[in-house]
Amino acid sequence: MQYRTILFAAASAASLWAGAAAAQPAKTAEVEELVVTGTRTEGRTRLETLAPVDVVSAEALQQRGTTELATALATSVPSITFPRPSNTDGTDTIRPATLRGQGPDQTLVLVNGARRHATALVNTNGSVGRGSAAVDLNAIPSTAIERIEVLRDGASAQYGSDAIAGVINLRLREADHGGGLSVTTGQYMTHLDGFYGRKGNVTDGLTTTVSGWQGLSLLGDGFVTLSAEYRTRENTNRSDIDPRLGRVTSRFGDADVDDLSLYLNAGKPLNDNWSAYGWYGYQKREGSSAATYRTPTDATQNIISVYPNGYLPLLKTKTEDHSAGVGLKGELAGFKTDVNLVYGKNTIDFNVANTLNPSLGPTSPHQFYAGQLAYDQLVFGADFSREVEVGLVKPLNVAFGVEARRETYQIGAGEPGSYIRGPFTTLALGSRGFTGFTPSNVVDVDRDAAGVYLDLEGNLTEKLSASAAVRYENYSDFGDTTTGKLSARYDFTPEFALRGSVSTGFRAPALQQQFYTATSILYINGVPFETGTYPSVSPVGKALGGKALEPETSENYALGLVYRKGAFELTIDAYQIKVEDRIVLSETLTGSATAAVGTNARTIYDLLSPYGASAARFFINGVNTDTKGVDIVAHYRIQDDQAGTFDLTAAGNINNLNVTKTPVTAATILPSPVSLFARQATKRFEEGTPDKKLTLQGDWSKDGWGATLRSTFYGDVLSPGTLADGSADSHTGVRGVVDAEARYTFPVGVTVSLGADNLFDTYPNQIVPALNTTGAAPYSSFSPFGFGGRFVYGRLAYKW
Structure with missing residues (x-):
């Protein structure tokens, strides 16, 4: 079945490409998208930049079944991976994304060009991104986004900490009129064939999203854009029958999630030179994910008089996310000036339900408040730039600026019943499924950081352009660091250019x-x-x-080519990323x-x-990695009066990450040195994301009709086991996933869309029974496209 799916997907995309090419277009159109990420020179398009930049439009984000921003972005940019882990505590509802196989916290996320705050959650379980605390992309509704720019190049010298793999810049919608409203609803309609007997059709995961935006005039010449989104998603369950009890006892799949997001983006000219801008975003998310099932006869974790059939603890998280920014743009002493102040806060409350503290005995409560994590960030930035005549063929763009940042982090204790030891001393203590934070875990810390940068960019000759950047940052907790970057581009002809860069980078702990x-x-x-x-x-x-x-440090090398002729575009960018002293969570020493x-x-x-x-x-420095890869993106756009408009894209990523050094305990600590980052953790780094990913997509539109056909191919992913000989490992297998959508826009502006993500109900390999003896987790959480099966949806949208 998997081979038929792959062949069908390839044939469909190829025939669409060939059919469009054979249409002999009457005219072609090339979309010139000006970018602001990775360059401080105005007027460069995504094909004129010195480093690769992907531009993903709001329309592209919405032409699929998922309404999650991170999932939509991962299907649009092959170098981004966004798996769907399960049974990983808070990570089930706050999931991390990776760029070029690097850590989730090694990609800097900006909103309107300003640094966005990370989540308070640390991924401590066995998922992709273990040990990281990254930005939650799903905290921003896609309806608030005008476009996303993804800089696929190291950029610490330009933007500071975290930009080792690259930068994702979310540009908020700016509109003083018009609006839109959409309702998307869908569910999984899939077929299961489990090893232990769960077979047949399954319908679950009903998801409904209501979103809208409205542009308003602000005092005549300004704008206020309001965006809102409400999403409710029921859980999915792909657990097999538990052979111990002859029924399904576990829940393995997407969590129940309800979230409400509100965003406001505004701008107002103050005079001929200055304008004010600002935004505010808020999201409240409630999630419920399952822990491991406790059997009726579990001697330490169950009291049979309380749960005669056993019990499945549920971790319930309540997340609130705030983001606000204000700024002024204008001209000061001949310099283009942008001064802004941005604040962000993420708070997570943990509750455990359908559980007990066995040590409290039969009178134990069945739900507990388990504590809170909170993180906030205040950033002041001032950027200045101007063109200076220095005798080159064009003026040199000189940019410099400062950034000051204050961060705080807090851990709050849970109620005593979630962690105390009760009178039944032979039974387990604390709330089962998630033990509460204790008073000794309480933390309230902060730090300050300040940085300055200088960025030069210009044309050395008519064909050769180059840039140089240097940045110095000082942190109150570990000291200072300096990074630099050199980039160049040579346009041999108007159609063909080579580009490359060399840079150093860092990520603060x-x-x-x-x-x-x-x-x-x-x-x-x-x-x-x-x-x-x-x-x-x-x-x-x-x-x-x-x-x-100490901070992680990196060396980035990139070399690429750009080719464009008429409506055809091709970019190929090879890269190498060397990271030293990566911060990881150590093995447990017992x-x-x-x-x-x-x-x-x-x-x-x-x-x-x-x-x-x-x-x-505990967290430690000491892991070194070396990543080599290549990104390839080809695009062809055809406009034909008879056949309509065809947008055809082939985009792929090949990524090979190797761990070159791991830390061990010092001989002065233990008699026999022990690895602090053993095989399972190493393999999770090296093979936890696909080494190959290819997307073939065709978009067609004519009059009111439109359609999208997308085929995504994933290389094999390893889910490493705990045994040194690899016998407990499992593989997802090479897979191809096909998404399809058809839509029609009525003359009144209403668009009706029908589609399916994972049209052919593709699954990763099942985990063999010997590694899944309870039937609880038949698929790997490392699967890059999840393990939910076919998702069928419909969408009703109206624009005015």
């Missing part, structure tokens, strides 16, 4: 990585001991060799009081017992 703490209490011979995640500079972390975190003296386990116990701990993991 996040406060979340420096101070995240989550522990539970174990009793050993009646004595309480903590186990969990500790700051690297805590007494527990230091006892095992933890040190203050002690034992009964182990022989001189063994690692006994030594760990002796080191940690003075601090009331028995096992620990």
